[in-house]
Amino acid sequence: MLVLAILDAERISFAPTPRFSIQDVNISAEQGERIAIIGPNGSGKSTMLRLITRLLQPKTGTVMLDGHDIRTLRGNEIARILAMLPQMQAGQHDLTVRDLVRYGRHPHQRWFSGMSPEDHEIVAWAIQSTRMTHLADQQLQSLSGGERQRAWIAMSLAQLPKVLLLDEPTTFLDISHQFEILELITQLNKEMNMTIVSVLHDINQAAQYSDRLIVMKEGRMVTQGTPTEVLTHEMFEEVFEIRVRIHHDDPYPYVRLMQCLRCDKPSCL
Incomplete structure (x- = not known):
């Protein structure tokens, strides 16, 4: 039986400067798959995530999202399928956790419609699923790094995406919070059959928490496969x-x- 990829980036090229370019990279992910992108610093891992989400415009290539060319989709349509957690989150420290998570419902709302009872239920569920209920009314600036990361994941979860992209989600966290975040992402993958594509710096974490690894160097994909196949x-x-x-x-x-x-x-x- 033919299995269609939920995410399919084909022949992606990008050249922001004469010294760096993404060269003909292909990344495909099936529903429920866990993929980690690894490689040296400056190899183009984070750039590929931005190209996939249309935050950057590729020079050549096509990104198919749930069977649709991403160029034909409006922003809110993309956000109903795909959520991205960047390495550095912008501002918003004066918001409470609950207020932040509510932003995740915006792609599903009609213009000026406000929050529906269903939206409130989903926000409460996302907060509970990320074990943030006791911190729901706390401001982000009062939280630890691991707690803030869970709050942002809760916001992404409130979008009800089929695909979650994570750019080094454990950066700047101590080892216990790293483990907590990775276990949470694994739980979301299992319970929601959510496709996870992560850029990870720690190769051992990538091996433990991924079904497939993609290795990049100098803007090109070197190899891909299971952790056992790739880590040679x-x-x-x-x-x-x-x-x-x-x-x-x-x-x-x-x-x-x-x-x-x-x-x-x-x-x-």
Whole structure:
């Protein structure tokens, strides 16, 4: 049986400067799939998310979203299918958690219609699902980094999207909050069959919390596949210029740094 991708970016190219370009990248995701994009700094991972969401206009290529060319969809139509959590959230620190989450209902509302009883129910559900009920009336500025990240995920969840894009969702969080956020995203994936596409810096987290990895370097896709297929000694030497020890004791591989090939020391990474 033919399975149609919920998200299909084909032959995406983008050249913002003479020194950097995205070169003919293809990314496809099925409903309910968890994908992590990994690669060195400056390889184009975050840029690809922005190109997928139409925040940036590709030079060439097509993005299909739930069977529709994204260029033919209005902003609110895109937001009903896809939500993106950027690496840095803009302002809004004077809002309460509840007020922020209400923004997630805007794509589903008619002009000047206001919040319906259904909207209020969905907002309450999104807050509860992200375990933020006890903080619903707290201002964002009073929350910890992990709590603020959960609030923004709750807002994305209130959109009821089929696809959730996350740009380094654990950046700047301590290890316990990183684990909390990744477990929450996994829960949303399982309970809602939500497609998750994440840019992750930690390769071991990417291996543990993804069904498929996409590896990028210098604006091109080097390889993709399951964590076991992708995380090989050859890939690490070619893409990251490091030698690693790969452990296969768990259902997913675990990587330990052994040597940096650029300077023969691990300290430059």
